[in-house]
Amino acid sequence: MPDAPIVWKDEELSPIRDKVYDYIKQAIVSGVYKSGERIVERELADQLNVSRTPIREALFRLESQGFVKTLPRKGVVVSTLSPDEVVEIFTILSALESLAMKQAAVKAEPAHREEMNRIAEEIEKALAQPDGDYDDERWRFHFAINDVVCRAAKSPRLAAMLDGLSDYIRSFVQVGYDLPGRKRKATEEHRDLIKAVRDGEADLAEHLTKIHVENSKKAYLEALNKQ
Structure with a gap:
């Protein structure tokens, strides 16, 4: 979290509840708030320079989505998923992503395939750099692939x-990246996957997707155990 209170720009003031919700959620997702860590309304209100009302509304919304939970005598804490829940989410993801990749390989139009080719070329260039030099690129590749495939x-x-x-x-991926070599391996998997979709190889795209999700699951669980 920031050391000094945040100053919201005029264009960001409406609706403030959504800005606060997005801020807290991203802090949880990116690992700023760890599993089991307490979230204090008053401290957040001071840090975000808002009243406690939008903080309370955001936490209620996040609790309904499973990101936080309220514990007796402790207050609001970041939820900790059980290994079974993690496996369940990855299983669902594998099925949905495999279907999306397979459909994209079949239905993609020429413009989509050109876009996929550009992404593949950018990943190749990134992989030619030392690992630490393209950390910020990884998420851009991830979101770019998901966007064009969908x-x-x-x-x-x-x-949806x-x-x-x-x-x-x-x-999950943020935690899994703590394992040595996983960041590069995941980027290579993304490269191979988008190439398969680009080339219309539906069965290969489906197969590579299942491998990628399985590897991500294993990395997350292994990194979690080491923590």
């Missing part, structure tokens, strides 16, 4: 389902 798959409902899991996945 558009190419032409299934708004499927895209995947979007509902995106915050969980981001937090």
Whole structure:
């Protein structure tokens, strides 16, 4: 969290509750707030330079989504998912992403395939750099691939389902990246995957997606155990 209170710009003041919600959620997803860590309304209100009302509303919303929970005599804490819950989420993700990749490989239009080719080329350039020099690129690649694949798959409902899991996945992947070599390996998997979709190899895209999700799950659970 920032050391000094945040000053919200005029254009960010409406609706403030949404800004506060997004801020807290991203702090949880990115690992600023760890599993089991307490979230204090008063401290957040001071840090974000807002009243406690939007803080309380944001925490209530996050609790309904499972990101935080209220414990007796402790207050609001960041939720800790059980290994079974993590496996369940990854299982659902594997099924949905495999379907999206397969559909995109079949339904993608020439413009989509050109966009995928550009992403693949950018990943190749990034992989040619030392690992630490392209850390910020990883998430851009991740979101760019998801975006073009969901558009190419032409299934708004499927895209909405995947979007509902995106915050969980981001937090899982962030933990999994703590394992030595996982960041580079995941980037290589993304490269191979987007190439398969670009080339219309539907079965290969489906297969690579399942491997990628399985590897991400294993990395998360291993990193979690080491913590």
